[in-house]
Amino acid sequence: MTKTAATPTGELTTMAVVAGETIVLDPRGAMFVPEHDLLAVSDLHLEKGSSLARRGMLVPPYDTAATLARLAAIIAQYRPRIVVSLGDSFHDGGGSARLPDAYRSDLSGLMAGRDWFWVAGNHDPEPPEGVAGHTVREIAVGSLVFRHEPSPKPVPGEVAGHLHPCARIVQRGRSVRRRCFASDGSRVILPAFGAYTGSLNVLDRAYRGLFEWERFFAYMLGNDRTFPIARSLLRPG
């Protein structure tokens, strides 16, 4: 179920109900659960830039700064009591060790005064070095359960990442591709949050068996709001 509501400031907020819990789908790629005062983001891939640089692709070293700045703005707005980073928070095992000091203290600032959970991902199975927070395999809150990789069989209330969902539509002869939340009302997969993360179309075979398509929506990220798009309008590629 999807609804769009206007805030007092006139902004449109897109909400969905997953396993009975109402969730807010922020167009910057984060999910907020008002009931539990919980904010979830997935696939931050911090220090992906320096990971590429190690292999000779000297891409700008500002991705961590960009990702943290976006996260800081969202945290400042929602002021969550709990933050869940749904895995692949660092691009590789050495990522947390490479984190420049300035970013490390930015991150500590964000974590101060709230419960912070690092869900283990395939890129970062070990707890991050020199960073606070609890590292967990998965965590359950209310009727929601947060883990990195979506389970192959439908699990009501599962909130996952890993797949970096995006969707594409063609409207008036033009193609628009955006990152998206993917949900059928039973489970939700979050878009990748990191500044350098690519994405995979929700119609790819990797998503096979995960959703009931007749109730599926791709919540595509716009500049100011999230757009729920039905399965029938989605295109592969």
Next chain:
Amino acid sequence: MSEKPRLKPETTPAALPRPFLKWFADRGWAPRAHQLALLASAQAGHSVLLIAPTGAGKTLAGFLPSLVELAERPKRKPGQTHCGVHTLYISPLKALAVDIERNLGKPVDEIGLPLTIETRTGDTPAHKRQRQKLAPPDILLTTPEQLALLIASPDAGRFFADLRFVVLDELHSLVTSKRGHLLALGLARLRRFVPGLRTIGLSATVADPDALRRWLVPQDPPGDMAELITVLGGARPIITILDSDDRVPWAGHSARYAIPEVYQAIRRHRTTLLFVNTRSQAELLFQELWRVNDDNLPIALHHGSLDVAQRRRVEKAMESNALRAIVATSTLDLGIDWGDVDLVVHVGAPKGASRLAQRIGRANHRMDEPSRAILVPANRFEVLECRAALEASTAGAQDTPPLVEGALDVLAQHVMGSACGAPFDADELFEEVRTAAPYAQLDRDTFERVVDFVATGGYALRSYERFARIRRTKDGRWRVSHPRYAQQYRLNVGTIVEAPELTVRYVRAGRGVVSRGGPVLGKIEEYFLETLAHGDTFIFAGKVLRFEGIRDNEAFVSNAAGSDAKVPSYGGGKFPLSTYLADEVRGMLADPDRWQALPAQVADWLRLQRDKSVLPKRGDLLVETFPRGNRFYMVAYPFEGRLAHQTLGMLLTRRLERAGARPLGFVATDYSLGIWGLEDLGRIFTKGKPSLGALFDEDMLGDDLDAWLDDSWMLKRTFRNCALVSGLIEKRHPGQEKTGRQVTVSADLIYDVLRSHEPDHILLRATRAEAAAGLLDVSRLADMLSRIRGRIMHKALDHISPLAVPIMLEIGRESVNGEANDTLLGEAADSLIEEAAA
């Protein structure tokens, strides 16, 4: 034949060795004056630019100094080491290198010269390349990319130690692109290996020969030039404009109205070459010709998206004169010798006088016989343009584009290549680079930033020192820090970045499942294929095809039954109208005496415009405003080409938005620009809120341009090119081939991050410079704005004027712009809400 070789007086006449004289005599020929002049000049130690029309024996002239020197070279004794390459021939096309191997081989055999000629291109097998390094041929025929690879190898100095000549074919075409920049840097390096190296440039006629002459020699001192030998054109071409009984359309590019006459012209000639400007026009024209081809004439299609094997088949058929007509794009512009073409038909406007001359030169390769050409304008403005081009041809006017300064992303590639060859000293490399004409103005600070970029990315946040790709060693030289970086460089060398493309594969339409394994038809840009849905039809490779789906990097298509089809609207090959022709068209509009040369219906159109509205004076800008439906329109006629108009349209709509005119959109053609909105634009201008003078003020190129530019998709696309060419991201990584999409995504993301964190990064500077010169055509827009200051003529009308009809017909045909905006997402989301409410 009118030849005018210009020589320095002190140059001694060339001596042609006896076997050469005999060869000429045996065939009843004599060496041509320019061939001897070039030989003499080269023998005197000079570099030379030869400007000559096709059919003047340019190729033989270019190689004559090498052949003579090689003929007189003492034989290699057994056991003596192999000589290095003596002559390097570089052409823009692989096919041209192959063609020259054949054409040059013949006289070499007949004269009995003991020398070896070989090609080296991307298609040359690895074992042959390896062998070429150990036992180099005397004459090596290759491309700019292969030269870059050769000089980036550690044994380059030895390989080129015996080099005497570099022959550069189709120089006019090479120098205007980034490939030309790469080549210029490569030449500078060759000159370091061989200080007395002579270059011989072969070129079609250009507007500014001196720029090419400087390009051929080291700019040390700046301004040095190669010798110039000019062969004037042979017989003047006979050009006519198709005068159809049918109505010339107001707008569009198909020229469908002229098909019967074009077909008759094909029937009357042996072999007709039909040129068009875009690949989609080629597909359309090909379809239309076959629709009326009652005689079943062999008519073929040739353009850059078609599968290579298919193109080669067409070329073979052309050589053996098995074809009566070939529909082609610019892929056949350059000088490969094809069979007996006796007619060139140019469908659509030629866009430039020099371009037209070069295309017409494809007909009839004997320079003393006139080439024949028919111009087929597709709409009324194109009639004016064709007329202007025809008159330019008679006057021998040239309008090739001016050369631009060397691109910094190319320089970055060269710096990395230099390090791959041998450790370099920054001072020496800087001096060497500045001898290349495109980089003669390069300042030391910029150079340092480029070297820094190659080493560590050149970021203000210096966090990548430990990952440096090149490092300064104790002796102060820069050295590659790991062999794998040299390997990465070799895989990614070159400056040609294609839009992401998918292979188009033919399959049988199955029942739900498509069968794999049909033939490959060619490649189409991904962004076009992405707009297709299963079952959509389009024309490609001369067939009407049905889109079945995309899997991995392939698009599957099947035979479509009907003839109703979309056409690939891929962008390649859209040249803007040249400044020269634009000025001529403005002149023609302003001067009723010149209308007599135009078809009656076009002259009537202009008369009607004069009566209903006004025709601007040559230097003036006419802006018409009128209401239509529930909207208000303004149409301006700058004639500055589509790219400059598009940029102008973007900037004007921003300004009109601020002025409260509520603009809704705009459309740009080569000739005019139309903007529409919800407020009465005529009233706004009459009341001066703002005035047209203020609206068109040059200050729009300041903040407005910057603000719009940074967000524009054009800048993102250009950044992707610069990132690939400079080596920031890779086209290919050892062991894996990236698909275009992966590169596009990451380049866009990188662009966003870099722009917000380090907006003056060297790569963003390179990107803005390239976009300003290319997709945006800012300099032309700037010239126009300063030209029309105080000369804008506003005509407020009650309804549409005759001159405005063509652009009004374009509205809705072209999408307004390429920004992927949220509006479309909103529509898709809303349609769902409506559905739910129903």
